[in-house]
Amino acid sequence: MPKIFVFFGLFFLLFGCAGSAEDEIKGDFIYIADAAVIKGEDFIYGVEIDSMGMQLAKEAEPFKKGDFDMVSVVITGSLHEKEANAEGWDTIVKINKIIAVGPANAEENTAQ
Template sequence: MKKLVFIAIAVLTIASCKNNETKVNEDLVTTANSNLAVYKGEFIYTADAAVLKGKDFIYGVAIDEKMHELADKVAPVKKDDYDMVPVVVTGTLANKPEGTEGWDEILTIIDIVQVSKTPAKADVKIEDKKAKAKQTK
């Protein structure tokens, strides 16, 4: 009888425990003490725009002093102008101003946490048929 009571108490205790695990998006983690968030993605800056692309988001980046600082840190890593470089930044996200062109959401970088030492692998690789033909001769 004591075994049955002990087993019942154990089962009830285990069943009543709340599972405190929370699923965290790898690309976006909100910091505990502020309204800032940490964004992990691939950064590219061209003359026309700056973009941060994560696994499930693409944000335009506000072109300001911090963005230029990030572009300067990314420049030595890039092999060509269109390479994207993995970065981790903190920032704030806002909707684009009405009547302006560009991405729906704009990320304003507050701090640069990390810049990768190698560019990201290209999602699509474009081959030059003429160059390929020369290699096979």
């Protein structure tokens, strides 16, 4: 009988946090007025504007030369679909941790 409790205990310990997975996301970030986006090689995600979204916008500001410049970022976050009838991108990222912020590729920010 105690073996079954140990088995279930280990099972829940190993697989109990499966729903809280975070993705590491690398891309170019832009924040304008009340909208933010992270664009990667094969994705574009809207960014949830909460305290972490605003913190990323603040950390990105020194790397921008113009209002529409993008900034390279590495974050961890969780992805979810936008609410029904809401405007914006279909997939939204909720930022959990800001790992790195730096200047974007020079070619991407030359259009003025």
